[in-house]
Amino acid sequence: MxxxxxxxxxxxxxxxxxxxxxxxxxxxxxxxxxxxxxxxxxxxxxxxxxxxxxxxxxxxxxxxxxxxxxxxxxxxxxxxxxxxxxxxxxxxxxxxxxxxxxxxxxxxxxxxxxxxxxxxxxxxxxxxxxxxxxxxxxxxxxxxxxxxxxxxxxxxxxxxxxxxxxxxxxTLLLLALVGATVMTGVLYLLLDVARPLRKLEDAVSRVGEDINREPVPEQGSAEVRRISRRFNAMVHRLAEGEKERATMLAGIAHDLRAPLTRLQFRLSMPELNSEERTRCHSDLEALERITGQFLLYAGGGEREESVECPLDQWLAETVAGQPRDQIQLELSPISLPIRPVALGRAVSNLIDNAFSHGTAPVVVRLRRRGAEVAIEVWDQGQGMPANAWERALQPFQRLDSARGSQGHCGLGLAIVNHVVRTHAGRLSIRQGNGDPGRFAVIITLPVKETKMPDIP
CATH class of the missing domain: 3.30.450 (Beta-Lactamase)
Structure with missing residues (x-):
């Protein structure tokens, strides 16, 4: 009972x-x-x-x-x-x-x-x-x-x-009622519609910068709350997908580390002849390059803090490991807040691409253009068709099918584009027979300070 x-x-x-x-x-x-x-x-x-x-x-x-x-x-x-x-x-x-x-x-x-x-x-x-x-x-x-x-x-x-x-x-009662209805409607639009929509707009504009941010408060009218709820669900799915992507790439890189270590150990043994040893070293370098590209693409550099950096000195240190007789520097003294490690990897990728698929000498130029700073990587090669540029920026896209055997997995320009976007910049190309080369990939970064002099 x-x-x-x-x-x-x-x-x-x-x-x-x-x-x-x-x-x-x-x-x-x-x-x-x-x-x-x-x-x-x-x-x-x-x-x-x-x-x-x-x-x-x-x-x-x-x-x-x-x-x-x-x-x-x-x-x-x-x-x-x-x-x-x-x-x-x-x-x-x-x-x-x-x-x-x-x-x-x-x-x-x-x-x-x-x-x-x-x-x-x-x-x-x-x-x-x-x-x-x-x-x-x-x-x-x-x-x-x-x-x-x-x-x-x-x-x-x-x-x-x-x-x-x-x-x-x-008459006054009727006019006051009409005025009160209008005033209440304006307050409703400002408090229950306009203000929550501005917060939602701000959240939408910052999705690309930080996908793991706090969810948008579900406030305002029923329609705005429903939109905010669906937006939060979308951001949650994007964050889960980003986490799965990072986990997958990190897992692939981790799985590759073990055979790389075994291969290095076998190369250290004296039984291999010089030709086999050279071939193994080539495969080993290709595997290391692919692993590094996967790890870099998985990280993306978003967690690195921005620091004020003299770009001319930073670029000189970035290209210090390149052959001095095949690279030229044209640097102007410019200071800008950047993520030095991530942007350094992006510039190194462009220089490696210039050496691998272009013709030396490679020219690295830094100059100020109005309210922007341009980092230009020039080579003397034929470049690429303009209609292939958008496809080249996509991950795992290789314009040259033979490049896969050299340790390229089609992530180089995708990594560069991703790093440049985290700096609120853009990536573009320029082709022509003028000075200082025939083909260039240009990183353009916005300048937040206005005290630096313009350099023609």
Whole structure:
């Protein structure tokens, strides 16, 4: 019995996310409802300040038109009928008195309304009528209007139009509601749509720089939260794929290390003749080159910190191991923040390609071009077709099928392109018969500092 009761009271786990979503939706609805009411009150206050005076003038003008008509008709009727009968028939409040009752004190606003009403009546009647303050009833200021009567002095009592703090006129209420709706909509777009979208845009722009960054907060409207959730899922899949790629390449390189070590050990034994030893050394160098390329492509240099480096001295050290009679340097004194190890491997790859597939001498040039710095590697070879450049930048693409036997796996330019992109730069080629060579691969890096002089 107790077990069945426990099972009955157990809640379905699938309903819990729906209940949390419903609670979150109700909370957001209440918050935006409160914001709408606050905006409505603010808009109503602003409209009363800005347009309350205009509404009072309109009300005074309309009251003056109605009173002018009533005054004409009443004065004509007073020639034949007594004021009491006219008041009973028309509902107008008429008083026969030479000096009607006056209030103890008249406010400045009531006096101003009375003068405005007198100006309207004077503009619509042939003769100006005298207006005197009357005692207020129910807190509403009133006034006496003099009527021309042939037998006795008659006064018409009328209320004065005054601005109302509450309840406001229906026109102001409607305009305030429209303004509040617009204000709330703008706040909704700014807080629940625009701001989360800016965060998402920033995250999208930085995916290529750091794929292992923190996920985007799922904030804002339901649509923006759904987009952020899918973006985070996409980045997670990309990070997992990057991790699997690094693991795979590192595993391949690790597996190659063992046969390389055994091959080196066998080469150290005296039983091999010179021809076999030379062939084994060639295979060993090819395996080491392939392993190094795999390891470099797996690392990519993203984790290396950027340091301020004099590029001319750094390039001179990078090419120090190359034959001096086959390489020339044209370096300008330029300093720039770089990842020296990763960029050094990229430049070394370009120089190795120039020696392997081009013609010496190889010229390494460093110069400043406006807001950019160019590292150019020239050789005297035929280069490559322009339509093959994009394919050459892809990993595991070899334009020359015979290059695989020399220890090339098609990762050289892909590594260079990847390293240059981590420096926010670009990789390009130039062909021609001018100085200093016939074909060049150019690394272009942006300059963040503006104090360095331009070098033509």
């Amino acid at each position: 107790a077990t069945s009761l426990c099972r009955t009271a157990r809640r379905d786990p699938a309903e819990m996310p729906r209940q949390r979503g419903l609670t979150r939706g109700l909370a957001r609805f209440g918050a935006w409802g409160t914001a709408l009411m606050a905006c409505w009150m603010l808009a109503l206050l602003l409209l009363q300040v800005l347009f309350g005076r205009q509404l009072e003038r309109i009300q005074t003008l309309q009251l003056g038109r109605d009173l002018a008509l009533n005054i004409r008709l009443t004065e004509l009727t007073l020639e034949r009928y007594p004021p009491s009968l006219i008041s009973e028939l028309t509902g107008l409040e008429l008083v026969v008195s030479a000096q009607p009752a006056a209030p103890d004190r008249e406010s400045q606003a009531a006096a101003q309304r009375r003068q405005e009403l007198r100006q309207v009546l004077c503009s619509r009647l042939t003769h100006c009528r005298e207006l005197r303050p009357a005692p207020s009833r129910a807190g509403t200021p009133e006034a006496w209007i003099e009527l021309f009567s042939p037998l006795e002095p008659v006064w018409l009592r009328t209320p004065l139009p005054m601005s109302r703090a509450w309840p406001p006129p229906p």
